[in-house]
Amino acid sequence: MESLDQMVSTASSFVWGVPMLVLLVGTGLFLTIRLKGLQFRALFHAFSLIFKHEDDAKGEVSHFAALMTALAATVGIGNIVGVATAITFGGPGAVFWMWITGLVGMATKYSEAVLAVKYRREGANGMKGGPMYYLLHGAKMPRLALAFALFTVIASFGIGNMTQSNAVANVLQLQLGMPTWVSGLILLTLTSFVILGGIKSIGRVASLLVPFMIAIYVATALLIIVMNLGSVLDALGLIFHHAFNPIAAGGGFAGAAVAAAIRYGIARGVFSNESGLGSAPIAAAAAKTDDPVKQALVSMTQTFIDTLVVCTMTAVIILISPQWSQGVAAGDLTLLSFEHHLGTFGGVIVAVATVLFAYSTLLGWSYYGERAFEFLFGERSVRLYKVIFVSAVLIGAMTELTFVWNFSDLANGLMALPNLIALLLLSKVVAAESDRYFSQRP
Secondary structure, three states: OHHHHHHHHHHHHHHOOHHHHHHHHHHHHHHHHHOOOHHHHOHHHHHHOOOOOOOOOOOOEOHHHHHHHHHHHHOOHHHHHHHHHHHHHHOOHHHHHHHHHHHHHHHHHHHHHHHHHHOOEEEOOEEEOOHHHHHHHHOOOHHHHHHHHHHHHHHHOHHHHHHHHHHHHHHHHHHHOOOHHHHHHHHHHHHHHHHOOHHHHHHHHHHHHHHHHHHHHHHHHHHHHHHOHHHHHHHHHHHHHHOOOOEOOEOOEOOEOHHHHHHHHHHHHHHHHOOOOOOHHHHHOOEOOOOHHHHHHHHHHHHHHHHHHHHHHHHHHHHOOHHHHOOOOHHHHHHHHHHHHHOHHHHHHHHHHHHHHHHHHHHHHHHHHHHHHHHHHOHHHHHHHHHHHHHHHHHHHOOOHHHHHHHHHHHHHHHHHHHHHHHHHOHHHHHHHHHHHHHHOO
């Protein structure tokens, strides 16, 4: 197991080297410029579309349900453990680079959704879309379409499955002393109940669960921030200063170079909001809409909510607490930071949020992996994928955290490459659709 962990870690470091980080941020920056800063000038309009209904349009779920499904997959352990990992290994400056991935990633997420809806197809199991379809029908690159689908299936067992069940198992063991195999079995059972019903069932559960879990977590975080307003500016100062300056070792903190801040900030930012990975547009393709731009604008708000709201609150709370500089393990850092300010209640909130966030991510990613598996092996293969997916929940709960994170990073990078190629090649299509929509707006 140790040699396998080393192999995965080495491969992950190679995939997430400078070229990948430049490609991810560079693609988002290129699309931001090509779309004339659309994510900034159309943000309020995007939020206004979330609750609009197009009942007569093709698709299975509403704009809101599609957004909640995508948020279910992204607002997860990346917002709790991922932020803590970025700070632990990259220092406070890593948060700044998470913000950068969020800001330019909004343009990336928008472009992915435009293409997903434009090139989607109707099948026996409903609307089918995502990078594998716009790679196939838009970019005319069938081999890359197959590669993306394969990487998505692999990633669904990392970022969307084992990482989530692992984090839940850890927090329940810490809080309740529950054996990891027990929490794994419980998650396996609950996941099975929902994913058997497909996107409509997932959308219904996500529409109820996601707003509730985000509201509880954000409200608790805001309470802590209000209680410590005097320390918030200091925390923000640390973020901006160490984004461009190394932080020395001190206390239990090992120190971090600027390169580490950039690497972990971007990697964990992408892990959290998934902009550029090509996962969220698979859910966007299921939305009831006749206009690709409408759902794309709604999808864009996902990155804003995930990274610029939820991740930022987690980061500020960690940095106004002493634990981050005392050598606390990344997996426990957020929980102990909340407990520092609110006692046992804070720990309970993080434990509950971890369970809910992870469960919702399992649901969202089960759909992503299912659609990719169907693309590779046909519509009759869906049931087999679901059986394998729920079985992996138990495996993840009992697997070492380091291996799971490295595995997830590797799978994410492999997914991103073909998707980013498609976004660059089809950026002209995205720009044309955007110009059409905004020229017709009253």
